[in-house]
Amino acid sequence: MKVNIAVVGLGYWGPNLVRNFVTVPGASITTVCDTNPATFQKIKPFSSIKTVRNINDVLRDKTIDAVAIATPLSTHFILAKKAILAGKHVLLEKPMTQTSIQSQELIKLAEKNKRILMVGHTFIYSQAVRQIKKIIKRKDFGQVYYFDSTRINLGILQKDSNVIWDLAPHDFSIINYLFDTKPISLLATGSHFVGKKYEEIAHIVIKYENNINAYINLSWLSPVKIRSIFIGGSKKMIVYDDIQPSEKIKIYNKRIKTTENNITPFSPAYRSGEIIIPNLEQKEALLTEIEHFVECIQMNKKPLTGGLEGLKVVKLLEIASESLKTNLEVIIK
Ligand SMILES: NC(=O)c1ccc[n+]([C@@H]2O[C@H](COP(=O)([O-])OP(=O)(O)OC[C@H]3O[C@@H](n4cnc5c(N)ncnc54)[C@H](O)[C@@H]3O)[C@@H](O)[C@H]2O)c1
Incomplete structure (x- = not known):
């Protein structure tokens, strides 16, 4: 099964996610989302990727299986929560959330909805x-x-x-x-x-x-x-x-x-x-990370850097x- 992915946030880090996702055979990057349309020129070489400005357009799209969120920290919790509730698997950038209570809520939501929740602890x-x-x-x-x-x-x-x-x-x-x-x-x-x-x-x-x-x-x-x-x-x-x-x-x-x-x-x-x-x-660490995310979705495996690992970091x-x-x-x- 090919995993259809959307990357949300195309500032500094998001384009690195796109560049790596396009090389993973098990993944297909179909959409990118950023509130600032000026960022879309960063993915010009990948002309088949759809661009949207509102995450709701990603979440409504039933063909998208997973989202990778690379937006500022203050948006992590709300965007990840919406994505899980919309049935998407989530790769959420570090740090997971602004509070440990928010991280705990995401962990519970992902468990309840049987979605993969992974945190971008790239190292x-x-x-x-x-x-x-x-x-x-x-x-x-x-x-x-x-x-x-x-x-x-x-x-x-x-x-x-x-x-x-x-x-x-x-x-x-x-x-x-x-x-x-x-x-x-x-x-x-x-x-x-x-x-x-x-x-x-x-x-x-x-x-x-x-x-x-x-x-x-x-x-x-x-x-x-x-x-x-x-x-x-x-x-x-x-x-x-x-x-x-x-x-x-x-x-x-x-x-x-x-x-x-x-x-x-x-x-x-x-x-x-x-x-x-x-x-x-x-081998680029980010590529190994992304391959692992895709594999966790395909095989229903527990990620090496899942919600609990993200929570431990937020607590510190x-x-x-x-x-x-x-x-x-x-x-x-
Ligand atoms: N894993 C790593 O090694 C690594 C490295 C760098 C950054 N990061 C993480 O990546 C995340 C993004 O960092 P950055 O430096 O790229 O930030 P950035 O400010 O350069 O980019 C964030 C982008 O998100 C967009 N955005 C903001 N709110 C949005 C929303 N609601 N919907 C869609 N798009 C929205 C902004 O327009 C912007 O283009 C941060 O959490 C950061 O910690 C991780």
Whole structure:
């Protein structure tokens, strides 16, 4: 069965969804929808795709099986809810919704109406993140100490969210996927300079059970673009540089060793060995994500990044907002 898809929202991200959907054999992209008709020129090369300005025209169309929603965050809940109620499967961009109550409602609605609800946590479909999961599970990586992410550039300031709600969903979803552990506390701090309302720079520290700490540095006001994640282990360390076209992951055989009699590391032993660069399949993460969405619809499978995974991320975002507001570390129950 071919799945007929409509993409809703043709701003920055939507055209990437269209470009990938057209290459998936099991899918046929029939319609795009955007309230701003000027965006339709972005899909000019695909002349057979119908353009509409109102989502109701998509939802009324019985030939459309699924919608991929890439509109601003403040519209996610209402558009996804309408789509599920109209009998469509939904791929909803990150972050899932503005509140966890809304996410819970969408999960229930999708279950009740037997529709696939998937969230666009794209990094979970990247070869690099999947490879990292395998590496840190190996005994020779040792105990994981920290996750240290820098996600900064001169970014597109969002109209309806701060930098945490825009960029942290990537790190939160990666952490949830990589580590089988629960957060204990979260501290977030941030500032705005250009706008009046939404933080443009933020730092987050999350403490997890098993003694893993996550440090996340986010900015829309950086002169250079950096997308790096360092994961430190007791025996090895990983550097993941997502900007690199190839050689995205390097595994460093480096560590600091102290002996029992040497608890204060006055003279620690530094171990420095080879660097391994795993070979990764060159495939766009978004294409893997979209193929998975189509397969979930065709086979009635549970998505890897379904509503519950989306909800987990939204909960962390809410806790980060609470910490920003109170300037306090929030203990997570
Ligand atoms: N998965 C990823 O890696 C990734 C990357 C970038 C953005 N995103 C997400 O994609 C979403 C869109 O981000 P963007 O940067 O493309 O935003 P954008 O502002 O560039 O584009 C949003 C588009 O939606 C349209 N729109 C708004 N309300 C609409 C409605 N009710 N019906 C139809 N169209 C409507 C706007 O006219 C605009 O063209 C966000 O949720 C963002 O977080 C995800």
